[in-house]
Amino acid sequence: MKRELLKILCCPVCKGPLLLEVEGEEAGEIIKGTFYCKVCSAYYPIDEGIPNLLPPELR
Numbered sequence: 001m002k003r004e005l006l007k008i009l010c011c012p013v014c015k016g017p018l019l020l021e022v023e024g025e026e027a028g029e030i031i032k033g034t035f036y037c038k039v040c041s042a043y044y045p046i047d048e049g050i051p052n053l054l055p056p057e058l059r
Helices: 003-007
Strands: 018-026 028-037 043-047
Touching: none
Parallel strands: none
Antiparallel strands: 018 028, 028 043
């Protein structure tokens, strides 16, 4: 996932801002990490460079 996407992403549940915790990065792209919403406390994983932004109850 490219860092430029951070500017346009928001929590799909409440539309709040997402905080990013990077666990792995390669050539400027985020490979592994987690998004966290401070408003509703939802977590969204990033695996193999792909963010999973499905609401937690639908994963």
